[in-house]
Amino acid sequence: MTNTFEFSPHVNEQLSDAIVREREYIGFYDLCDQDITPFLELAASVKQKNIVIIGIGGSALGASAVYRFLDLVRSFEKKLHILDTTDPLVLGSKLNSFDMQDAYYCLISKSGGTIETVAVAKYIDNEIKLNSENSVIITDSGSMLEQFAHSRGISHFSIPNDVGGRFSVLSSAGLIPLALVGVDIKLLLEGAQKVRDAFFNEQGYCHSLMQKATYYAQHANTYNINCLFSYSEVFREFNAWYVQLWGESLGKKQRHSELHVGLTPVGLIGPTDQHSFLQLIVDGKRDKSVTVIKIKEFDNPMKIPESSFENMESMDIINGYSFSELINMQADSMVEALDALDDIPLDIIEIESVNASEIGQLILYYELLTALVANMLDINAYDQPGVEMGKVILKEKLKG
Amino acid sequence: MTNTFEFSPHVNEQLSDAIVREREYIGFYDLCDQDITPFLELAASVKQKNIVIIGIGGSALGASAVYRFLDLVRSFEKKLHILDTTDPLVLGSKLNSFDMQDAYYCLISKSGGTIETVAVAKYIDNEIKLNSENSVIITDSGSMLEQFAHSRGISHFSIPNDVGGRFSVLSSAGLIPLALVGVDIKLLLEGAQKVRDAFFNEQGYCHSLMQKATYYAQHANTYNINCLFSYSEVFREFNAWYVQLWGESLGKKQRHSELHVGLTPVGLIGPTDQHSFLQLIVDGKRDKSVTVIKIKEFDNPMKIPESSFENMESMDIINGYSFSELINMQADSMVEALDALDDIPLDIIEIESVNASEIGQLILYYELLTALVANMLDINAYDQPGVEMGKVILKEKLKG
Numbered sequence: 001m002t003n004t005f006e007f008s009p010h011v012n013e014q015l016s017d018a019i020v021r022e023r024e025y026i027g028f029y030d031l032c033d034q035d036i037t038p039f040l041e042l043a044a045s046v047k048q049k050n051i052v053i054i055g056i057g058g059s060a061l062g063a064s065a066v067y068r069f070l071d072l073v074r075s076f077e078k079k080l081h082i083l084d085t086t087d088p089l090v091l092g093s094k095l096n097s098f099d100m101q102d103a104y105y106c107l108i109s110k111s112g113g114t115i116e117t118v119a120v121a122k123y124i125d126n127e128i129k130l131n132s133e134n135s136v137i138i139t140d141s142g143s144m145l146e147q148f149a150h151s152r153g154i155s156h157f158s159i160p161n162d163v164g165g166r167f168s169v170l171s172s173a174g175l176i177p178l179a180l181v182g183v184d185i186k187l188l189l190e191g192a193q194k195v196r197d198a199f200f201n202e203q204g205y206c207h208s209l210m211q212k213a214t215y216y217a218q219h220a221n222t223y224n225i226n227c228l229f230s231y232s233e234v235f236r237e238f239n240a241w242y243v244q245l246w247g248e249s250l251g252k253k254q255r256h257s258e259l260h261v262g263l264t265p266v267g268l269i270g271p272t273d274q275h276s277f278l279q280l281i282v283d284g285k286r287d288k289s290v291t292v293i294k295i296k297e298f299d300n301p302m303k304i305p306e307s308s309f310e311n312m313e314s315m316d317i318i319n320g321y322s323f324s325e326l327i328n329m330q331a332d333s334m335v336e337a338l339d340a341l342d343d344i345p346l347d348i349i350e351i352e353s354v355n356a357s358e359i360g361q362l363i364l365y366y367e368l369l370t371a372l373v374a375n376m377l378d379i380n381a382y383d384q385p386g387v388e389m390g391k392v393i394l395k396e397k398l399k400g
Numbered sequence: 401m402t403n404t405f406e407f408s409p410h411v412n413e414q415l416s417d418a419i420v421r422e423r424e425y426i427g428f429y430d431l432c433d434q435d436i437t438p439f440l441e442l443a444a445s446v447k448q449k450n451i452v453i454i455g456i457g458g459s460a461l462g463a464s465a466v467y468r469f470l471d472l473v474r475s476f477e478k479k480l481h482i483l484d485t486t487d488p489l490v491l492g493s494k495l496n497s498f499d500m501q502d503a504y505y506c507l508i509s510k511s512g513g514t515i516e517t518v519a520v521a522k523y524i525d526n527e528i529k530l531n532s533e534n535s536v537i538i539t540d541s542g543s544m545l546e547q548f549a550h551s552r553g554i555s556h557f558s559i560p561n562d563v564g565g566r567f568s569v570l571s572s573a574g575l576i577p578l579a580l581v582g583v584d585i586k587l588l589l590e591g592a593q594k595v596r597d598a599f600f601n602e603q604g605y606c607h608s609l610m611q612k613a614t615y616y617a618q619h620a621n622t623y624n625i626n627c628l629f630s631y632s633e634v635f636r637e638f639n640a641w642y643v644q645l646w647g648e649s650l651g652k653k654q655r656h657s658e659l660h661v662g663l664t665p666v667g668l669i670g671p672t673d674q675h676s677f678l679q680l681i682v683d684g685k686r687d688k689s690v691t692v693i694k695i696k697e698f699d700n701p702m703k704i705p706e707s708s709f710e711n712m713e714s715m716d717i718i719n720g721y722s723f724s725e726l727i728n729m730q731a732d733s734m735v736e737a738l739d740a741l742d743d744i745p746l747d748i749i750e751i752e753s754v755n756a757s758e759i760g761q762l763i764l765y766y767e768l769l770t771a772l773v774a775n776m777l778d779i780n781a782y783d784q785p786g787v788e789m790g791k792v793i794l795k796e797k798l799k800g
Binding site: 056057058061072073084085086087088089090091092093112113115116118119121122123125126144145147148150151152220221224225231232233234240243244247248250251252253260261262264266269271272274275276277278279280281282283284285286287288298300302303304305307309310311312314315317318319321322323324326327329330332333334336337340354384385386387389390391393394395397398399 | 674679
């Protein structure tokens with residue numbers, strides 16, 4: 001992947017020292033070095049056709065992002081199903097969409113006490129007993145869910161203590177379901193490693209990412225919305241992962257001032273959302289930056305035929321182009337149109353093709369960018385104190 | 401549906417005069433009075449199992465919103481497929497998901513010259529000839545697509561001139577595919593009529609909607625982001641429809657000042673996005689209003705069983721609740737938590753149950769709200785000049 005932009009603020013080089021220090025106690029930076037043998041061994045032993053994640057938020061979005069990215073091209077033999085809600089309508093519909101007996105369940109909860117996850121797990125356990133043959137548990141070491149795994153004899157894996165939920169896609173939480181479904185997790189980590197190493201070892205790469213982060217942080221009050229305009233449906237779940245990562249990491253009270261700060265992520269899919277959100281970007285308030293993601297090589301043969309619709313000959317200008325060419329020309333046209341406006345911060349990420357290495361790169365790129373912006377905004381990227389009050393109120397209600 | 405809030409700004413009553421005048425030349429207000437007999441007759445004559453929309457933006461989002469809302473509960477015998485992209489990966493995958501021979505195609509384009517729509521139509525025409533037996537065309541009267549319909553002998557319906565694409569869900573553009581798939585479009589329009597009539601005839605209803613609109617418009621610079629937090633997956637496509645309606649209508653240059661104004665829509669699904677976006681709302685910058693949509697009666701029996709997980713007995717507080725109760729308690733807990741903060745504008749929309757009347761009401765409610773806010777912001781809700789430049793650049797590229 002490459003990233004092109006014209007941000008050129010003065011960069012505070014102490015920022016990279018802060019990240020170097022942070023790397024000592026924050027775990028996501030070095031997940032690409034972990035030993036994945038146990039995950040691969042588990043994957044080799046599982047025969048079920050349906051891999052089911054029972055998990056929500058950071059326990060579902062990462063695996064979903066990688067799987068959906070690859071599945072439209074690779075079409076995995078095993079299917080990944082994600083139960084990340086308490087909505088009975090969609091739960092019922094999803095449970096009807098696969099054979100519950102021919103399924104392997106990944107119960108994923110960092111704290112071990114996530115209400116949605118336990119509610120769904122109890123429902124499924126009541127239908128088909130969860131046991132060592134049909135399930136695995138992934139949770140914090142020492143959690144009550146780990147205790148439950150012990151008492152049932154279900155194998156369990158830890159999420160490292162220093163890796164937060166929304167940064168956990170490259171830990172056991174994401175890698176196990178992905179390995180089970182057949183994703184090349186080695187290649188995924190190699191992609192992440194490439195970006196990690198470039199950031200820590202190549203001054204140019206590091207400086208350029210810091211420029212982007214500095215621009216976002218310095219303009220947080222003007223450009224408080226960051227649109228990710230991804231030109232392919234394969235990015236739909238990646239966009240959702242980005243929304244959680246960016247929103248939940250960067251929506252905080254500042255450490256020293258206690259001021260509310262926050263950058264709002266918006267995920268868009270091109271060209272579809274050119275017919276929905278683009279008008280707002282072009283003519284609306286100047287409160288948005290835009291990042292466009294493009295795929296260089298779709299490697300897909302679908303073409304617009306050389307045919308003429310009677311009375312519509314003026315449309316024959318599209319004839320003979322492949323759909324891949326067309327979607328990329330649409331992306332380029334939008335970029336040119338936005339560039340001409342000159343007051344919308346814009347950058348382009350281009351990935352080579354749809355494969356595990358490229359999505360691994362993209363993941364680490366966004367995690368690093370998030371960490372950098374959080375440091376500049378003087379906030380803790382790794383906690384989420386704001387969601388506690390709702391949980392407390394819910395527990396009171398449940399007790400009646 | 402009901403809507404509860406505590407906005408109480410002073411309302412300029414001339415606003416409702418402006419809307420009364422606008423109603424004379426803007427068509428969406430009175431679509432609920434139209435004669436739907438021709439749509440029902442067409443629906444009765446179509447035997448194919450798959451109904452396929454070839455259309456993008458306003459030509460797809462409305463039907464998609466209504467269909468997805470109802471389908472999880474009703475599970476229609478005929479399935480709606482939406483081809484609203486040029487992305488070859490998803491196009492290929494969708495075309496493989498149904499029998500192209502057992503499909504009825506709705507070509508929908510207001511202008512008649514939408515590049516994405518024509519590209520996909522040409523591709524399909526090349527596979528299975530589009531003809532009077534397997535397709536219908538819905539477009540502006542006099543467009544080149546209408547001419548094409550004539551030359552092929554395909555029946556065609558007009559979208560009224562005074563109804564814009566994103567306001568067209570209750571015109572032929574939305575009603576025909578919905579009738580084809582089996583949605584009760586009479587009930588849908590009755591819902592819309594109920595809200596239209598309440599707005600124009602009941603002073604209290606009108607005043608309360610104007611208060612909400614006034615609040616949004618007066619605080620457009622502070623609260624430039626409007627989150628719609630919908631508590632059920634059935635709203636996912638409705639959220640997408642809202643994003644287009646709100647963003648494309650309200651992102652504009654002001655008529656008199658030429659200033660860029662705009663309110664940014666964000667669609668969220670509860671409880672899933674409590675684990676993604678909620679932290680940003682609670683602790684982030686105070687730039688967001690929140691509207692929560694709840695379903696009063698899910699009418700679904702799924703329950704959390706009265707079972708205990710070994711070593712996790714503290715989680716037994718959820719036992720015996722239905723999932724419907726749980727999701728609504730989650731919504732209520734979030735509302736209470738946000739309400740306690742006191743500086744986040746918050747309102748609640750409650751719908752009775754999942755049926756066509758309720759979604760019809762919701763659609764007209766949001767169209768009216770959009771029209772009101774646009775009037776207050778001194779912008780034209782009904783054009784989209786900002787997307788033209790990209791189209792011009794694309795046409796130049798296509799010509800090589």
